[in-house]
Amino acid sequence: MHWIDGRLTRAVIAACALTAGYVSAQTAPAFNREMVVIDAAHGGPDGGARINDHLEEKEVTLAVAGRLRSLLVARGFTVVSTRSGDLESRSGLPLTSDQRADAANRAHAVACLVIHASASGNGVYIGTSPIGSALAAVPQAGSQARAAGGAVPWDRAQEGYISQSLGLANQVGTALSRAKVPLAMGRVAMRPLDNLMCPAISIEIATLHGGSDATPVSDEDYQQRVAEAIAGALILWKNQAEQPESVTIPRPEGGA
Amino acid sequence: MIFRRGQGKFKRGGSRKDEPAEGGTLATFVPRVPWRKSAIVQFERSIPRYQKVLFYVLLAGTVLMGFFLFYERTQARDRLAAQGDATPLFAPVSTSTESFTLDLANDGDGSVTSVQRQIALPLEPSVRARALLERLMAEYALPEAKHPLASGAAVDDVFLLKLPIVDANSDTTTQASDAGQEGELAVVNLRGSFVNQHPSGVEVEMLTVLSMIGTIHANFADITQVRFLVDGQPKETLAGHADLGRVYPSVDTTAIANQMQPTGDASGGSQ
Numbered sequence: 001m002h003w004i005d006g007r008l009t010r011a012v013i014a015a016c017a018l019t020a021g022y023v024s025a026q027t028a029p030a031f032n033r034e035m036v037v038i039d040a041a042h043g044g045p046d047g048g049a050r051i052n053d054h055l056e057e058k059e060v061t062l063a064v065a066g067r068l069r070s071l072l073v074a075r076g077f078t079v080v081s082t083r084s085g086d087l088e089s090r091s092g093l094p095l096t097s098d099q100r101a102d103a104a105n106r107a108h109a110v111a112c113l114v115i116h117a118s119a120s121g122n123g124v125y126i127g128t129s130p131i132g133s134a135l136a137a138v139p140q141a142g143s144q145a146r147a148a149g150g151a152v153p154w155d156r157a158q159e160g161y162i163s164q165s166l167g168l169a170n171q172v173g174t175a176l177s178r179a180k181v182p183l184a185m186g187r188v189a190m191r192p193l194d195n196l197m198c199p200a201i202s203i204e205i206a207t208l209h210g211g212s213d214a215t216p217v218s219d220e221d222y223q224q225r226v227a228e229a230i231a232g233a234l235i236l237w238k239n240q241a242e243q244p245e246s247v248t249i250p251r252p253e254g255g256a
Numbered sequence: 257m258i259f260r261r262g263q264g265k266f267k268r269g270g271s272r273k274d275e276p277a278e279g280g281t282l283a284t285f286v287p288r289v290p291w292r293k294s295a296i297v298q299f300e301r302s303i304p305r306y307q308k309v310l311f312y313v314l315l316a317g318t319v320l321m322g323f324f325l326f327y328e329r330t331q332a333r334d335r336l337a338a339q340g341d342a343t344p345l346f347a348p349v350s351t352s353t354e355s356f357t358l359d360l361a362n363d364g365d366g367s368v369t370s371v372q373r374q375i376a377l378p379l380e381p382s383v384r385a386r387a388l389l390e391r392l393m394a395e396y397a398l399p400e401a402k403h404p405l406a407s408g409a410a411v412d413d414v415f416l417l418k419l420p421i422v423d424a425n426s427d428t429t430t431q432a433s434d435a436g437q438e439g440e441l442a443v444v445n446l447r448g449s450f451v452n453q454h455p456s457g458v459e460v461e462m463l464t465v466l467s468m469i470g471t472i473h474a475n476f477a478d479i480t481q482v483r484f485l486v487d488g489q490p491k492e493t494l495a496g497h498a499d500l501g502r503v504y505p506s507v508d509t510t511a512i513a514n515q516m517q518p519t520g521d522a523s524g525g526s527q
Contacts, residue, residue, distance in 0.1 A: 048456065048496055049455070049456030116457070119455070135469075135504065135507060137499075184365055184367075186366050186459070186512070188498075189462065204459055
């Protein structure tokens, strides 16, 4: 199953390359309720946050994504991973955030999960795009004209899915709370959340502070506990997600 | 001579060598006081009055001088102690303190809370904004801060630009935004040293951004948009996560940070 994920990812990347620089307007098909996109953030030269002297964020996100993928596949999901190793492109460089978003948008997944890890904070922090809130980015010059032209601006691709993303965040948050994992939720201005055309959330796993002991994010039991809670939430979510209204598929301006 | 304590009497002489050898009688007064006291009385009687006055004046002067020296010693000790005190002095201020609102972040629960502080700030708006953000970052450098950041200068400058921004070259109005043309755009130029030392993480970076935006919103009503630069240049992220490339609206971030909580209701999300 693992190699299928890899082939699917490479096929998505190739499709991205073919459509480089092309801004199209297609009607979004209904999403696949059995499809989940997992984006293990960072990779390659971008190590992300330094968890400790010997561990970088990219390693933790990959480990958590691997655990989550195994659990979801065992429960009948098809998983698209934007990164299955340290590097995930033929050029030897990791995918950019736009490339990851484009790959996720083509999967028509019922959930897109962006996995992060941090040495600060406590427990898990779930973020959703600020689109639709007072914190939504001020639109830049020309974006309204593009919207009038029929295509959804790349920076507001999440607009049609934000209510579903909030529902997904609530579902995952509830599951983590039941798993006794400290939880915080908020709006996050971070790529590629705004560019995803699926119910999308970021999940940042931090050190678990409880009493006098602190469980590091590298702890395998802790990672498994979080992954199981998320997988359980997605089983419920796949039947609750509502199909989006007909929208157009945006592409990154510079191409993938 | 007969000396008797406690009484005195006259006694005829004749038995002593100093008495007249013949004829005459010498009456000697024997005082009825202790012998020591009588000696003092005799001594005092032998001292002239002006010497006694002088003695008492000098004695009083000596006592007064003692008190004066003790007082001067105490004063000198206090002065020396003050010179050895390393406590920093309050910075001289030319303006009176005012009440300002700081939006303080909490990493523990991902919240942002407004607190009031009495601060003396410059009057010029852009300098005032920079000083206020520096004060905000100083709060995070305290040991008990719930959103700990490294100490040191964080904000290089704050520029305030009237909206809409007019491009003089093309003689057209370059819109910083398609919406919200009123008010001012605050361009916050962060120091590279601050950004490099900032902890990396989605939550911690986002809370720093929300904290700055909320503080600006709470104290500068004219500012409607906020943009961030690092050492004068655009930067994609603060420390790898929070987006610094976008223009943020100046809004109350306490509500944004605190409004999302899992409801336990599987039917929908929380706003």
